[in-house]
Amino acid sequence: MNSALLLNYSTFGYLFASFIYVAAFLFKSNKAALGGTFFTAITVIGQTAALGLRWYESYQIGIGHAPLTNMYESLVVFSWTIAGFYLYLEFKFKNRTIGAFALPFAFAAMVFAESGWLNISQEINPLIPALQSNWLIAHVMTCFVGYAAFAVACGIGVMYIIKDSSANKDEGLMGTFPPLRVLDEINHKTMVFGFIWLTAGIITGAIWANSAWGTYWSWDPKETWSLITWFFYAAILHARFTRGWQGTVVAWLAIGGFFNVLFTYYGVNFLLSGLHSYGS
Amino acid sequence: MSKKKNSIWMFFASVKLALFVLFILATASIIGTIVPQDAPPQEYHQFYGSVLEGVGLYSAKAVSIVTKISTILSIDDMYRSWWFNSLLGLLSLNLIICSIERLPDVWRLVVMDNHQTKIGRLSSMRHKLILTSTDSIDQTTSKLQQLLASMGWATSKSEKEGGSLLFSQKTPWTRLGVYAVHLSILVIFAGAAVGFFYGHKGGLNLPETLSSKVIYQYGSGEELDLGFTIKCNWFHMTRYPNGAPKEYQSELVIIEDGKEILTEVIEVNHPLTYKGWTFYQSSFESHKKYIITVTNRDNDIPERFLVPLRQAVRWQNEELLFAVKDLVPTDTPMVYNFRLLVSDGKGGQHNLILEANTPKTLTRADGTEYVFQVKEFFSTGLQVAKDPGVILVYIGCGLMLAGLGVAFFMSHRRLWVYIHEQDGTTTILVAGTANKNKPGFERNFADISAKLINSQSFEVQK
Numbered sequence: 001m002n003s004a005l006l007l008n009y010s011t012f013g014y015l016f017a018s019f020i021y022v023a024a025f026l027f028k029s030n031k032a033a034l035g036g037t038f039f040t041a042i043t044v045i046g047q048t049a050a051l052g053l054r055w056y057e058s059y060q061i062g063i064g065h066a067p068l069t070n071m072y073e074s075l076v077v078f079s080w081t082i083a084g085f086y087l088y089l090e091f092k093f094k095n096r097t098i099g100a101f102a103l104p105f106a107f108a109a110m111v112f113a114e115s116g117w118l119n120i121s122q123e124i125n126p127l128i129p130a131l132q133s134n135w136l137i138a139h140v141m142t143c144f145v146g147y148a149a150f151a152v153a154c155g156i157g158v159m160y161i162i163k164d165s166s167a168n169k170d171e172g173l174m175g176t177f178p179p180l181r182v183l184d185e186i187n188h189k190t191m192v193f194g195f196i197w198l199t200a201g202i203i204t205g206a207i208w209a210n211s212a213w214g215t216y217w218s219w220d221p222k223e224t225w226s227l228i229t230w231f232f233y234a235a236i237l238h239a240r241f242t243r244g245w246q247g248t249v250v251a252w253l254a255i256g257g258f259f260n261v262l263f264t265y266y267g268v269n270f271l272l273s274g275l276h277s278y279g280s
Numbered sequence: 281m282s283k284k285k286n287s288i289w290m291f292f293a294s295v296k297l298a299l300f301v302l303f304i305l306a307t308a309s310i311i312g313t314i315v316p317q318d319a320p321p322q323e324y325h326q327f328y329g330s331v332l333e334g335v336g337l338y339s340a341k342a343v344s345i346v347t348k349i350s351t352i353l354s355i356d357d358m359y360r361s362w363w364f365n366s367l368l369g370l371l372s373l374n375l376i377i378c379s380i381e382r383l384p385d386v387w388r389l390v391v392m393d394n395h396q397t398k399i400g401r402l403s404s405m406r407h408k409l410i411l412t413s414t415d416s417i418d419q420t421t422s423k424l425q426q427l428l429a430s431m432g433w434a435t436s437k438s439e440k441e442g443g444s445l446l447f448s449q450k451t452p453w454t455r456l457g458v459y460a461v462h463l464s465i466l467v468i469f470a471g472a473a474v475g476f477f478y479g480h481k482g483g484l485n486l487p488e489t490l491s492s493k494v495i496y497q498y499g500s501g502e503e504l505d506l507g508f509t510i511k512c513n514w515f516h517m518t519r520y521p522n523g524a525p526k527e528y529q530s531e532l533v534i535i536e537d538g539k540e541i542l543t544e545v546i547e548v549n550h551p552l553t554y555k556g557w558t559f560y561q562s563s564f565e566s567h568k569k570y571i572i573t574v575t576n577r578d579n580d581i582p583e584r585f586l587v588p589l590r591q592a593v594r595w596q597n598e599e600l601l602f603a604v605k606d607l608v609p610t611d612t613p614m615v616y617n618f619r620l621l622v623s624d625g626k627g628g629q630h631n632l633i634l635e636a637n638t639p640k641t642l643t644r645a646d647g648t649e650y651v652f653q654v655k656e657f658f659s660t661g662l663q664v665a666k667d668p669g670v671i672l673v674y675i676g677c678g679l680m681l682a683g684l685g686v687a688f689f690m691s692h693r694r695l696w697v698y699i700h701e702q703d704g705t706t707t708i709l710v711a712g713t714a715n716k717n718k719p720g721f722e723r724n725f726a727d728i729s730a731k732l733i734n735s736q737s738f739e740v741q742k
């Protein structure tokens with residue numbers, strides 16, 4: 001057993017879990033959705049083992065470092081945090097329909113990591129001196145927990161819009177969704193959660209930059225875009241607190257916010273140049 | 281301030297202005313990630329040329345006009361421009377005035393005497409419970425005080441409208457969480473300003489074995505006096521098996537008044553700080569020369585020689601002549617061993633292969649032993665910063681996280697219990713509110729209600 005194989009299985013695990021969640025939703029079967037939870041949990045455990053194994057393997061080839069240092073590894077971690085965060089949400093709000101809209105993100109991240117569409121190298125690379133820091137783990141993990149929450153918030157935003165625009169909001173398929181008020185509440189809480197982690201991610205990044213080259217903020221494109229993303233969510237929260245925005249408009253903003261996250265995470269690497277050479 | 285606030289004040293206090301400024305800042309920041317920053321002039325001609333070409337408006341004149349506008353508006357160095365920083369200033373002003381405007385009301389809620397609350401307001405609260413008791417008002421009151429205290433709600437008592445009012449609250453100060461977050465932004469800005477006005481950023485290329493009293497400021501190249509001397513004993517680079525750089529290290533020495541105060545090995549991510557100056561390992565430079573260190577075992581005093589490749593050097597006293605003849609590849613790409621030719625002055629010719637920094641002993645015909653060591657001659661590239669504002673920035677960051685935690689996860693919860701006589705029965709009105717996390721408080725309140733009812737001391741009023 002090696003980590004590559006185990007990660008391959010994780011891709012299928014998330015595909016399968018997504019499939020069960022979607023099917024359970026379409027057939028309105030709560031029991032089947034339990035299967036989704038089961039598969040998600042198994043896959044998260046397997047993926048955790050895979051990440052641990054990859055970490056171990058990196059030591060075996062003499063370059064030992066946490067598996068958080070290139071685009072491939074970050075996509076794996078992204079899917080892992082999405083699935084993990086989703087399980088937490090499911091546990092907290094006791095609703096499994098969200099799985100059909102959250103797990104596909106975990107699956108998609110793994111597909112991008114594994115398929116080769118993005119020309120991503122799966123190799124374990126040696127770590128350049130600048131990346132050798134304990135702040136690496138703190139920075140990447142905080143950012144990705146935040147990103148995961150924003151991905152799930154996007155899924156919840158989609159649910160809200162679908163439910164809100166359907167004729168029979170409380171019957172049939174739509175009846176299995178949480179009530180709009182609850183969806184709005186979960187959406188808000190998820191974004192708040194993501195916002196705090198993104199804040200921590202930006203701060204740990206700043207501390208790291210300061211310990212590596214004595215400048216905590218250098219307006220590099222990745223930093224700037226993470227700040228823009230942060231502004232974006234700060235604006236959503238303010239609009240809610242001070243102007244009472246909620247419901248559909250916030251659902252759309254949650255979706256827009258996630259595009260912002262995707263650009264910060266992925267777009268910046270390929271369209272702009274800077275210090276964060278991740279994946280290029 | 282007069283009762284009727286003037287409109288300029290209200291403009292600066294508005295959240296609308298905040299959203300507007302944030303929007304402009306975000307837009308400007310986006311432009312700044314697209315237009316190259318702080319690049320040489322010809323790059324802008326090229327950049328704007330290709331942009332204009334892209335939109336089909338290319339002409340030499342257009343390019344020069346756009347480039348000019350870009351320079352005037354400092355789009356090419358935006359994050360340092362007067363207008364960008366003025367916007368940050370405006371945001372700070374906005375935050376300060378907004379807080380001055382709102383804080384007094386919030387403060388009043390934090391410190392207010394909740395025994396003054398009108399009974400009418402209690403009965404209109406969303407969370408409430410009405411109980412009756414067969415005991416007297418006084419007995420019921422002390423029973424309730426006991427029960428509530430055992431649930432963690434220690435109450436204070438006042439006499440009110442012929443009955444008694446109990447009140448208890450949790451974490452009223454959490455209402456200030458938002459203001460801690462806003463203050464943290466100001467603290468971070470203040471830290472950045474301190475760094476801008478009192479900080480220094482520079483660099484220093486320090487050849488091994490040499491020292492310097494100054495560094496060179498970035499941008500201007502101006503000399504900055506350190507107030508002490510910094511010396512580099514050695515620079516060393518290790519590589520991964522595939523040849524990629526693994527670690528850069530320099531041994532630095534701080535010298536003050538001719539005394540060596542401190543010797544430390546720095547690496548990327550592990551800088552050295554002394555008297556507010558921090559030295560970061562950032563790069564290195566090879567001089568294509570080699571340091572040969574030779575020690576005569578008899579006296580153990582090392583002698584150093586700096587030589588280019590294939591150039592012989594003579595150690596007169598010992599009659600030695602030697603040269604680095606060539607570099608010998610190793611299993612690791614980019615890592616070389618050194619082939620050293622030594623003519624020992626007694627007719628002996630020696631051919632030594634030396635690993636970098638690894639000594640090898642050579643014995644001459646007359647029995648004298650020499651220890652040879654070779655390494656490439658480097659300069660260490662140091663980034664040097666003095667930023668007294670960093671501590672403020674970090675305090676601000678800590679305050680922000682703490683404030684966000686408080687603002688989002690904690691709430692001010694209040695509980696009143698009014699015990700009075702109604703139609704000859706002792707009647708108890710329990711009411712509560714929370715300023716946030718209403719579902720959480722709903723559970724809290726249900727819990728309290730259940731415990732009161734289960735205590736069997738009261739009847740639920742029909």
Ligand code: HEM
Nearest residue numbers: 234241242293294295298371374375378458461465687688
């Ligand atoms: C980008 C920087 C900012 C951040 C991160 C931030 C953060 C926050 C947070 C987390 C809250 C949540 C409050 C709650 O739980 O009730 C909040 C509320 C608020 N913010 Fe900001 N804020 C920022 C900028 C501003 C600015 C510039 C203003 C200026 C007008 C402002 C005005 C307010 C107001 C009026 C509230 C509501 C306060 C209340 O509920 O009493 N914020 N802010």
